[in-house]
Amino acid sequence: QKEVEQDPGPLSVPEGAIVSLNCTYSNSAFQYFMWYRQYSRKGPELLMYTYSSGNKEDGRFTAQVDKSSKYISLFIRDSQPSDSATYLCAMRPYSGAGSYQLTFGKGTKLSVIP
């Protein structure tokens, strides 16, 4: 079983839709969870960052972490064509082996159709 599983899509939605992107993971030591957005032929940019369980909201974006289920989500409200990109989840433990580096999902490609 891979450490982080993410549906690659592609996911295509109409403009204005609510988008739900998800990752599951197997390593219970993961404590920090991030979402990156990557436009075509560009580097990933940090979108959301959460610690442990709970929700975090930033404008149209909400990140959720459910550590009991080892499941994280990113919700995009009122989706726009400019949200079309690949979304990568990433996570790391608090300390110990592997704490220097992020473990990434493979990314979900999202297209928002005008």
Added chain:
Amino acid sequence: DVKVTQSSRYLVKRTGEKVFLECVQDMDHENMFWYRQDPGLGLRLIYFSYDVKMKEKGDIPEGYSVSREKKERFSLILESASTNQTSMYLCASSFRGPGTEAFFGQGTRLTVV
């Protein structure tokens, strides 16, 4: 503003050439990373460095080496480029402390012919 700069956006090299990819960060980060990104395989860690002159192998170090002589600069070296090293290469950096996020450069698209 956070900045990680990779020296080239696009590179074309011949098989057997020695290739240098340079990365500079201006955030005084201790950690620096080199990844490659391929369709269907996602991001894979090649090497990382947690301090000057220190390096650790990632998941796919074969065929690569790195150099970190200064805190702000991390170089990836392809000793003898091969066609299977055609890929998008991404540099990233972060602070050393727990839970710190990584910031990425814009990527270098390397084609080996």
